[in-house]
Amino acid sequence: MKGVIVQKYGGTSMGDIERIQNVARRVVEHKREGHPMVVVVSAMGKTTDHLVDMAIQLNPNPSAREMDMLLSTGEQVSISLLAMAIEGMGEKAISLTGAQCGIKTDAHHKKARIESIDTERIMEEFERDHIVIVAGFQGISDLGDITTLGRGGSDTTAVALAAAVSADKCEIYTDVDGVFTTDPRKVKEARQLPEISYDEMLELAKLGAGVLHPRSVELARKYSVQLVVRSSFNKNEGTRIVEVSKLEKVQVRGVTADQDIARISVSKVPDTPGVAFQLFSQLAKQNIHLDMIIQNLNHEEHNDISFTVPNDDLVEATSIATAFAEKVGGGEVIIKKDVSKVSIVGTGITGNAEVASLLFGTLSELGINIEMISTSEIKISCIIDAQSSDLAVTSLHNAFDLGLGL
Amino acid sequence: MKGVIVQKYGGTSMGDIERIQNVARRVVEHKREGHPMVVVVSAMGKTTDHLVDMAIQLNPNPSAREMDMLLSTGEQVSISLLAMAIEGMGEKAISLTGAQCGIKTDAHHKKARIESIDTERIMEEFERDHIVIVAGFQGISDLGDITTLGRGGSDTTAVALAAAVSADKCEIYTDVDGVFTTDPRKVKEARQLPEISYDEMLELAKLGAGVLHPRSVELARKYSVQLVVRSSFNKNEGTRIVEVSKLEKVQVRGVTADQDIARISVSKVPDTPGVAFQLFSQLAKQNIHLDMIIQNLNHEEHNDISFTVPNDDLVEATSIATAFAEKVGGGEVIIKKDVSKVSIVGTGITGNAEVASLLFGTLSELGINIEMISTSEIKISCIIDAQSSDLAVTSLHNAFDLGLGL
Numbered sequence: 001m002k003g004v005i006v007q008k009y010g011g012t013s014m015g016d017i018e019r020i021q022n023v024a025r026r027v028v029e030h031k032r033e034g035h036p037m038v039v040v041v042s043a044m045g046k047t048t049d050h051l052v053d054m055a056i057q058l059n060p061n062p063s064a065r066e067m068d069m070l071l072s073t074g075e076q077v078s079i080s081l082l083a084m085a086i087e088g089m090g091e092k093a094i095s096l097t098g099a100q101c102g103i104k105t106d107a108h109h110k111k112a113r114i115e116s117i118d119t120e121r122i123m124e125e126f127e128r129d130h131i132v133i134v135a136g137f138q139g140i141s142d143l144g145d146i147t148t149l150g151r152g153g154s155d156t157t158a159v160a161l162a163a164a165v166s167a168d169k170c171e172i173y174t175d176v177d178g179v180f181t182t183d184p185r186k187v188k189e190a191r192q193l194p195e196i197s198y199d200e201m202l203e204l205a206k207l208g209a210g211v212l213h214p215r216s217v218e219l220a221r222k223y224s225v226q227l228v229v230r231s232s233f234n235k236n237e238g239t240r241i242v243e244v245s246k247l248e249k250v251q252v253r254g255v256t257a258d259q260d261i262a263r264i265s266v267s268k269v270p271d272t273p274g275v276a277f278q279l280f281s282q283l284a285k286q287n288i289h290l291d292m293i294i295q296n297l298n299h300e301e302h303n304d305i306s307f308t309v310p311n312d313d314l315v316e317a318t319s320i321a322t323a324f325a326e327k328v329g330g331g332e333v334i335i336k337k338d339v340s341k342v343s344i345v346g347t348g349i350t351g352n353a354e355v356a357s358l359l360f361g362t363l364s365e366l367g368i369n370i371e372m373i374s375t376s377e378i379k380i381s382c383i384i385d386a387q388s389s390d391l392a393v394t395s396l397h398n399a400f401d402l403g404l405g406l
Numbered sequence: 407m408k409g410v411i412v413q414k415y416g417g418t419s420m421g422d423i424e425r426i427q428n429v430a431r432r433v434v435e436h437k438r439e440g441h442p443m444v445v446v447v448s449a450m451g452k453t454t455d456h457l458v459d460m461a462i463q464l465n466p467n468p469s470a471r472e473m474d475m476l477l478s479t480g481e482q483v484s485i486s487l488l489a490m491a492i493e494g495m496g497e498k499a500i501s502l503t504g505a506q507c508g509i510k511t512d513a514h515h516k517k518a519r520i521e522s523i524d525t526e527r528i529m530e531e532f533e534r535d536h537i538v539i540v541a542g543f544q545g546i547s548d549l550g551d552i553t554t555l556g557r558g559g560s561d562t563t564a565v566a567l568a569a570a571v572s573a574d575k576c577e578i579y580t581d582v583d584g585v586f587t588t589d590p591r592k593v594k595e596a597r598q599l600p601e602i603s604y605d606e607m608l609e610l611a612k613l614g615a616g617v618l619h620p621r622s623v624e625l626a627r628k629y630s631v632q633l634v635v636r637s638s639f640n641k642n643e644g645t646r647i648v649e650v651s652k653l654e655k656v657q658v659r660g661v662t663a664d665q666d667i668a669r670i671s672v673s674k675v676p677d678t679p680g681v682a683f684q685l686f687s688q689l690a691k692q693n694i695h696l697d698m699i700i701q702n703l704n705h706e707e708h709n710d711i712s713f714t715v716p717n718d719d720l721v722e723a724t725s726i727a728t729a730f731a732e733k734v735g736g737g738e739v740i741i742k743k744d745v746s747k748v749s750i751v752g753t754g755i756t757g758n759a760e761v762a763s764l765l766f767g768t769l770s771e772l773g774i775n776i777e778m779i780s781t782s783e784i785k786i787s788c789i790i791d792a793q794s795s796d797l798a799v800t801s802l803h804n805a806f807d808l809g810l811g812l
Contacts, residue, residue: 017463024464051483057423058430058487059494066493069501070486073479077457080476081464087472088465095475100550121550144506144527 003168004126005030008040008136008158012175013232014078015045023173023232024085027131031091036126038165040136040158041082043074064109068138068148072098075135075154083133093131096121098138098146103157105139105147111287112139112147114156117164134161151312152213159216163223170225172212173232178239179204179211181402182255187394189403193253194237197244200253201227203345203379207256217241244347252346252355252400257389259340261291262314263371264321265306268331276305279324286320288313291341292374292383302330306372308341308383339371340389343381344396350375355400362399368392409574410532411436414446414542414564418581419638420484421451429579429638430491433537437497442532444571446542446564447488449480470515474544474554478504481541481560489539499537502527504544504552509563511545511553517693518545518553520562523570540567557718558619565622569629576631578618579638584645585610585617587808588661593800595809599659600643603650606659607633609751609785613662623647650753658752658761658806663795665746667697668720669777670727671712674737682711685730692726694719697747698780698789708736712778714747714789745777746795749787750802756781761806768805774798 007030009023023041031037051070055062062070079095086093098105102118125132136154139147149156155172162170176184177192179201184190196204198221205214211229220227220241230238269275283290293307309317314335321333349355359380363370368391372383384392397403413436415429429447437443457476461468468476485501492499508524531538542560545553555562561578568576582590583598585607590596602610604627611620617635626633626647636644675681689696697714715723720741727739755761765786769776774797778789790798803809 017460020464054423054483054487055490058426059490061494062490063493066486066489066501069489069503070483073482076479076482077460077476080472081460083472083475084461084465084468087469088467095472097475097552146503 001036002034004038004165005035006038006040006158006162006165006167006170007173008154008171009042009173009232010154010175011042011045011048013173014041014043014082020044020081020085024082024089026173026232027082027086028089028091031131035168037131038122038134038161038167039082039131040134040154040161041075041078042136042154043071044078047074047077065145068109068146071148072135072138072146075137079133079135086131086133091131092129093133094125095133095135096125097135098157099140101132101134101161103139103160105141105149107141107143107145107147108287109145109147111150112141114139114149114160117160119164122161122165152216155213155216156219159219159223159225159227162225163219168226169228170220171228171230171238172216173230174211175231175233176211177231177234177236178229179254181253182393182397183257186390187397187403189397191403193239195240195242196253197347198241199244199378200345200347201241203343203376204254204256207258207341207343207345207379207381252344252349252402254345255343255393255396255400255402256345257340257342257393259386259389260311261308261339261341262311263306263308263336263339263383264314264317265304265334265336266321266325266330266332267304267334268302269305269325270302270328270330275328276303278328279305279321282320282324283309283317286313286316288317288320292372292381294372308339308372311337338386339383340386340392341381341383342389342392342396343379344400345379347378350377350380356380358399359396362395363392366391366395407442408440410444410571411441412444412446412564412568412571412573412576413579414560414577415448415579415638416560416581417448417451417454419579420447420449420488426450426487426491430488430495432579432638433488433492434495434497437537441574443537444528444540444567444573445488445537446540446560446567447481447484448542448560449477450484453480453483471551474515474552477554478541478544478552481543485539485541492537492539497537498535499539500531501539501541502531503541504563505546507538507540507567509545509566511547511555513547513549513551513553514693515551515553517556518547520545520555520566523566525570528567528571558622561619561622562625565625565629565631565633568631569625574632575634576626577634577636577644578622579636580617581637581639582617583637583640583642584635585660587659588799588803589663592796593803593809595803597809599645601646601648602659603753604647605650605784606751606753607647609749609782610660610662613664613747613749613751613785613787658750658755658808660751661748661799661802661806661808662751663746663748663799665792665795666717667714667745667747668717669712669714669742669745669789670720670723671710671740671742672727672731672736672738673710673740674708675711675731676708676734676736681734682709684734685711685727688726688730689715689723692722694723694726698778698787700778714745714778717743744792745789746792746798747787747789748795748798748802749785750806751785753784756783756786762786764805765802768801769798772797772801
């Protein structure tokens with residue numbers, strides 16, 4: 001028997017009846033090559049927006065549990081329609097909700113994490129020669145409540161299932177050809193990468209490249225899932241995500257910009273031990289992902305603390321920061337929304353002085369002020385003014401010679 | 407503690423955002439009177455049609471299991487939206503799918519029957535002072551697959567839950583004021599009945615009055631559930647469904663017409679013992695509801711067998727009848743679609759010669775040919791040509807003096 005293939009199709013790929021038929025044809029092709037198939041799908045195109053819109057009209061602040069109940073229907077519609085389309089082409093298929101597919105999560109609605117996958121039902125369906133169609137983005141809590149995995153959750157579902165059934169590979173189908181050196185909608189010289197390491201992909205994903213959700217890349221790395229990102233609209237090879245050792249050479253792999261963040265600053269925080277911890281632990285308790293954190297020592301007895309958060313978490317983070325400032329007798333809480341985090345990504349670049357110098361030099365020549373800097377093993381990120389974001393990306397892409405050489 | 411009230415709101419009552427808010431207000435009103443509440447809802451207005459339309463485009467003959475997977479999302483959207491609306495009004499609510507609510511059914515997709523209800527979750531939610539919002543029309547099979555109860559299934563869900571939680575009453579909210587002597591859209595003299603017996607309601611329901619699904623009435627009778635049919639758009643009292651003993655007097659209670667049926671005739675069936683049984687048992691196995699059955703002895707060695715079936719079952723019934731005719735060496739299978747079943751309903755009327763004579767006399771004077779007749783304890787039905795249906799109903803409504811006396 002050939003190895004299992006897991007495929008994931010996003011909302012654009014499932015956008016209308018014709019596209020669902022296109023997806024069905026692709027799935028059937030792979031099945032007829034002899035592979036047991038698991039297909040993970042998202043909600044059709046604008047379905048989720050429509051549901052959210054109705055919800056907000058009824059209650060501007062709906063409970064997370066009820067939002068999960070509502071939004072999970074989008075994927076349920078997709079799986080049943082795709083199963084029908086495949087059956088119409090003469091192959092056997094069965095659709096499974098997250099719950100039916102054994103995807104157990106914690107009870108953190110809207111941001112649930114997968115705790116375990118019971119593959120019994122999938123294995124039974126393989127024995128019946130069924131193509132298994134799974135609702136992405138959702139699971140079930142111990143209480144029996146429907147949960148959703150948050151943004152990009154369908155990628156996570158696909159990778160987790162690929163790990164659970166020891167799939168040969170996990171193909172993420174999307175509306176672009178693969179992973180690019182930078183956003184091809186903004187920089188026409190952007191070049192598609194044939195391969196990239198998990199760690200690099202992880203940084204690109206976290207930095208808003210938008211092709212793959214970081215949690216899915218983390219999972220793929222952890223369980224060594226063979227991941228491929230490719231287009232559902234053509235037959236191009238896409239981008240393989242591989243181990244570092246398999247890469248040709250170490251280099252700057254891409255430039256990204258993430259404007260979906262905001263900077264929060266709390267001024268004049270008393271400089272006593274553990275005071276910052278109070279703030280950050282409060283934020284962590286609400287599952288708010290803190291990205292960059294900077295404490296500016298004011299040479300007096302207090303600091304300014306600045307950090308960035310995703311825009312989605314801004315309201316909650318602001319209220320936590322405000323409560324914190326009052327409690328510790330800090331100063332103002334200042335929000336800056338029009339910021340962009342521009343980053344260069346590539347294994348080993350942080351240790352390379354030339355790379356850093358070219359980065360800072362390029363921005364400096366453009367007269368762009370760097371508000372915050374953070375680095376990891378494989379990336380350097382700068383918070384700059386949102387207005388300068390596109391210019392910075394294009395210039396860096398050019399400076400690091402990442403383009404097609406047009 | 408006051409008694410539990412179960413309310414059911416149909417698709418029209420849940421038709422748009424404003425109507426959902428209207429439903430929420432009604433529910434909250436009852437809750438604030440101190441009643442624990444279970445609210446069963448259908449899919450919003452045209453949702454189901456839209457889903458069916460997409461399905462048919464992908465597969466003209468989709469599997470029943472996948473249709474159930476698809477259609478059950480309609481109610482899931484409704485329950486979450488209603489829960490949000492109620493929470494927005496300051497009351498606590500929780501939405502439950504059929505599965506979460508413990509509604510176990512057989513595995514007969516699209517026509518499943520409720521086998522049991524485990525009320526544990528509902529009781530827990532009552533203890534938390536939650537208004538419990540339940541998805542009508544759906545349940546879960548032993549395999550963990552989502553099933554639907556077929557037409558009018560939300561009524562059945564409501565009554566079954568009312569029985570399971572020993573509710574004080576079960577209110578079925580709809581877009582008409584209650585049960586009428588005949589269809590008020592067709593006969594302007596139609597009068598709303600303040601009360602009616604279970605058996606009469608059952609006949610009216612079966613005969614296509616459309617207000618309540620027969621299975622729900624059967625269940626209500628079996629478990630003595632206090633049933634009320636009323637409008638969700640005003641505060642009128644509606645129609646109570648009561649025990650016969652509580653009715654004022656025996657009389658013709660209503661006139662109905664059902665055009666959603668077809669007649670199937672198999673000619674020249676050999677007159678051997680058990681031959682008709684073969685046909686009818688085949689139909690029964692497919693859960694096809696046979697209504698009227700007539701065997702015309704041809705004074706030779708074979709019979710003509712005619713029966714009526716709901717239009718929904720026509721395709722399947724025809725193919726069974728055709729296979730049967732071939733097997734037993736019968737003659738043609740003849741389908742007649744443009745028929746109407748006109749009925750008068752009232753406890754005790756079958757034993758009343760005057761009633762029968764007025765019925766047949768009225769139709770005869772109008773020159774309407776009666777193709778088939780059937781009677782039960784409380785109704786007399788005639789199959790006539792569909793063209794004469796409206797005339798027959800109006801004339802009978804008048805002849806039996808059921809109107810408002812305008």
